[in-house]
Amino acid sequence: MTQAAALSSIGVRRAESPGLWILAWRRFCRDRVGLASFLIVVFFFGLMLASGLHLIAADWSKEVGVNYAPPTFAGPAISDRSSAPPHSSRSESAGGLNPADPLADVLAEIRAESGGASIAEVEAPTLIFGGDRWGRDVLKKTIKGTETSMFVGLAAAALAAFLGTLFGALAGYYGRWIDDFFNWFYSIFTSIPYLLLILAIAAVLNQKGTVTVILILGLTGWTGIFRLVRAEYLKHKVREYLQAAEAIGASHMRRMFVHILPNVSHVVLVQLSLHVVLFIKSEVVLSFLGFGVGVDTVSWGSMLNEAQSELILGYWWQLVAATIAMALLVTGFSLFTDALRDALDPQLK
């Protein structure tokens, strides 16, 4: 009875004073830079979801403009067609079909299937943010790339955070040989430079695709989170509330994941946010090198890959679009992470 009364009195006091998350949220709201960066992150989230649900940019692969259509604000190209790549033969006959072309029907069918684009449609001389080699809208392409890159970053970070937390919890909680084992595992992964490890695994898997990239990044990236979570568990397992949990007969699993985990979740959250940025950057590099997402998927990395050769021809817009999108998201996410850390851990400065 007395115990119940004590518990309920604690419960009452809890209800009166704000909890960790409410305090953190209040601190976060006072941080104007943090709030602005949070809005950027939310905006990109919305973009990713909308694109993923095919609400926007679903027709990104449609060839709506002439090849390398310049951005509208730059005006139409004063182009000499001779410098354009062989693909330009199609845009010269823009609007009409060559009746002598035996493959015309087949091509039209393929185009209709792939993007719903009809050849009869007039190809615009300029697009909002320009067009790529096939006259696809760079703006839509960037949105699609945002979806891929951000999804890969989030999913890989979630996987890495899951593994890191699980391993860290087991190692820190149980200690002894389990701790030794995971530390050994950790030392193996950290003794190989990150990018080299990723490339080695990419070489072995030898297949491209979004899932592959997520797996590569997630399975190699858990080490930093592991170390921090393990340290937190070491700290928490000797605290009194855990003795209390043991006294009321909570199982090991329950103590680990119901009692301790909420108390260290802020560490995991900050790390998760930090790793999203890291993995987005890594995905861009991997996709650029051609070991990342598949050829039919567009990501910032694959856009930069195309942009590299386009720049020499003077077509800068794809490079600028991908760079701006990435810089915005990464800056936003980094500042958001800083604000999150400050809000969740006010002692740290």
Next chain:
Amino acid sequence: MLAYVVRRLWQTVPTLLGVVLLVFFLFTWVGGDPAYLLAGKISNPEQIENIRHQLGVDRPYYVQLWIFIQQIATGDFGESWSTNEKVSAIFATRLGPSLTVLVPLLIVDTLLAIAAAMLVAYVRGSLTDRMVMIGCTVGQSISILVYIIVFQYVLAYQLGWFPVQGWGNGFAENLLKFSLLPIIVGVIVSLAPDTRLYRTFFLDEINQDYVRTARAKGMSETRVMWVHVLRNASIPIITNVMIQLPGLLAGAFLIERFFSIPGVGREVILAVERSDFPVIKAVTIYVAIATMIINLIADLLYRAVDPRVQLK
């Protein structure tokens, strides 16, 4: 001291064994049968059997593992699958160009980052500090790819200040002609994160009591910063520089690829593209060994910098 070094080296054995097992596991089970990769499309069962026998993959796993350990111990990883060059010869010839670019890069970057970080830490909270930090955050958020593409295009292709890419024969020519732009790009890319990091190290020290004592004694600000604070902040800085050292052996993948520098990094990317397993295996193992040795050296350096550090 010697006992410490011996014990530390002994402790690396299980880790090294783990790395060997990990690499072996990756390339033997996950990687699939290399004979199919090697034989390509024009292959009959007999050919594949032949290749399997040559590579030793038709033998039991423990024998293969033993062969692999022998390869590591002797440094003889056989020949590259795609060029038939000896793997050891590939390293011998590729390491030089990598180091020509990366050693100056690391030195210049570290010195600049220390100076910049100390400056902004000294004027912490000021407009300069805030602007530099914002600049670093934004600069860091732009992909390294963009820096390389734009610098190569503007400085080398359009303005012609540097060769677009390539590599010469003499060391001086390589360093002063072909390496300059890669080094500049590399410094710009790594300066932003390093300045941010070192700034926090300096900030940790700058509010300590000993700094106030030094000032109270009438020491010049220059001496306080460059002697007292720098020495105390140098431990985490050494750690950070040391972390980057193994990367020197693995090469700078992207920079070497873009500027056609025949270094280890470019070789690794080529090897990944061609599924050239012996090369990747060798790089991974050697870089892992180097990492462990460098970690040991880092601990010894701490001791040299700060006599209070106990080596146990």
